[in-house]
Amino acid sequence: MRTIVRGGTIVNEGKIFDGTIVIEDERITQIIQGSRGRVADSSHSQTTGSSLDSVIDATGCFVLPGIIDDHVHFREPGLTEKADIDTESRAAAAGGVTTYFDMPNTVPQTTTLETLEEKFLLGAEKSHVNYSFFFGATNDNISLFEQLDPCRVPGIKLFMGSSTGNMLVDRRESLERIFSSSKLPIMVHCEDTTIINRNMAEAKEKFGADPKVTHHPEIRSEEACYESTRLAVELARKYDARLHVAHLSTAKELELIPTPGTQHLASITAEATVSHLYFCDRDYASMGTRIKCNPAIKTERDREALQKALADGRITVIGTDHAPHLLSQKEGGCAKAVSGMPMIQFSLVTMLELVDNGILSLERLVELMCHNPARLFEVRHRGFIREGYQADLVLVRPNSAWVCTKNLIQSKCGWSPMEGHMFLWRVERTLCNGHTVYANGKVDAGYIGQPVVFR
Numbered sequence: 463m464r465t466i467v468r469g470g471t472i473v474n475e476g477k478i479f480d481g482t483i484v485i486e487d488e489r490i491t492q493i494i495q496g497s498r499g500r501v502a503d504s505s506h507s508q509t510t511g512s513s514l515d516s517v518i519d520a521t522g523c524f525v526l527p528g529i530i531d532d533h534v535h536f537r538e539p540g541l542t543e544k545a546d547i548d549t550e551s552r553a554a555a556a557g558g559v560t561t562y563f564d565m566p567n568t569v570p571q572t573t574t575l576e577t578l579e580e581k582f583l584l585g586a587e588k589s590h591v592n593y594s595f596f597f598g599a600t601n602d603n604i605s606l607f608e609q610l611d612p613c614r615v616p617g618i619k620l621f622m623g624s625s626t627g628n629m630l631v632d633r634r635e636s637l638e639r640i641f642s643s644s645k646l647p648i649m650v651h652c653e654d655t656t657i658i659n660r661n662m663a664e665a666k667e668k669f670g671a672d673p674k675v676t677h678h679p680e681i682r683s684e685e686a687c688y689e690s691t692r693l694a695v696e697l698a699r700k701y702d703a704r705l706h707v708a709h710l711s712t713a714k715e716l717e718l719i720p721t722p723g724t725q726h727l728a729s730i731t732a733e734a735t736v737s738h739l740y741f742c743d744r745d746y747a748s749m750g751t752r753i754k755c756n757p758a759i760k761t762e763r764d765r766e767a768l769q770k771a772l773a774d775g776r777i778t779v780i781g782t783d784h785a786p787h788l789l790s791q792k793e794g795g796c797a798k799a800v801s802g803m804p805m806i807q808f809s810l811v812t813m814l815e816l817v818d819n820g821i822l823s824l825e826r827l828v829e830l831m832c833h834n835p836a837r838l839f840e841v842r843h844r845g846f847i848r849e850g851y852q853a854d855l856v857l858v859r860p861n862s863a864w865v866c867t868k869n870l871i872q873s874k875c876g877w878s879p880m881e882g883h884m885f886l887w888r889v890e891r892t893l894c895n896g897h898t899v900y901a902n903g904k905v906d907a908g909y910i911g912q913p914v915v916f917r
């Protein structure tokens with residue numbers, strides 16, 4: 463059976479054009495330019511499609527490749543009071559995200575081959591979109607790297623000084639070994655723990671045991687980010703490693719990131735998150751700890767620099783760092799409230815707002831959220847609208863205002879920093895491997911996505 467997506471405006475590989483997409487089973491088999499594209503039937507005679515075809519009317523919509531989110535925390539196993547693979551992959555589907563890479567700071571941590579296999583089993587059982595899982599580096603599991611299947615795993619996740627469990631690699635000798643021995647991309651959370659601890663002690667002395675959240679960017683400071691990113695870049699250069707710096711949050715760190723040539727990705731790349739691109743420190747007054755995350759959301763100037771870097775190529779990928787917590791766990795200030803916020807369901811529509819504001823083009827948004835994650839991690843047959851590729855697509859409608867309310871939230875935690883916000887773009891339909899996994903406000907929870915194949 464074929465599915466024909468017609469009437470829409472396709473955005474792909476730097477071009478925007480009216481066209482028709484023909485899907486057979488899971489794959490795109492034809493892309494026909496022009497608004498009156500005629501679809502050849504299976505016997506190759508020119509007809510407008512056979513009556514057996516299922517037709518999706520995309521009139522008025524833009525058709526993009528499905529979003530690939532390279533940075534999520536779906537909390538399973540072990541932290542399922544906050545979130546799980548079922549609920550968060552529903553949120554992904556509703557947001558136009560067809561592929562995600564989950565992070566290893568679950569319980570148990572994904573730092574052994576056994577715990578990695580367990581995650582793949584959970585994905586196969588519960589994930590409603592395509593999935594894969596990062597392997598977490600520790601001070602003493604580096605010898606396992608060579609046993610990882612490079613076709614199944616996007617890369618190594620390294621926490622260089624963060625508050626995330628005990629998966630903190632802080633020994634210089636371990637860092638040297640990780641950068642010298644990983645053939646996979648190393649995605650690094652860069653914040654210097656020594657600087658953070660010093661700042662926290664000073665803040666507690668001045669403001670008491672639990673300083674207000676407005677002090678969060680002073681404690682998890684620009685200096686803490688810069689020093690750690692500087693070290694990661696130095697090690698990557700020394701060993702010629704593939705470094706992907708996660709969630710850049712300061713203008714200063716951008717000085718460390720090279721601007722790539724037009725066609726090739728540099729060997730050192732950076733991710734910016736929707737949260738750091740959208741919020742700034744002035745928002746703490748109204749949002750409080752809801753927008754407390756690590757690294758902290760910093761100044762308006764930092765946000766502006768990150769937004770500018772979307773266009774000049776120093777930011778290669780937009781991810782979410784989707785990190786749900788219960789609202790009860792967000793009570794308190796810098797010391798007590800946990801860090802992280804859910805974002806995957808509204809990441810695309812939030813970034814489309816930046817397009818409306820002239821900060822980046824629609825073509826560039828597709829580079830940053832679809833093509834580049836696929837290029838960077840060498841995802842096979844996804845991330846582009848191409849013949850022979852998996853039919854992962856999202857249909858978005860402009861000028862279709864709606865307000866984000868609690869009842870629309872798919873994430874298990876049941877809240878969003880975007881609550882009360884009016885969006886102008888709407889995710890109308892999400893196709894994952896040719897299957898409509900989200901349409902008319904409903905997720906098809908009977909559908910299971912596929913493990914991503916790399917390289």
Ligand SMILES: [Zn+2]
Binds near residue numbers: 533534535565785
């Ligand atoms: Zn993260």
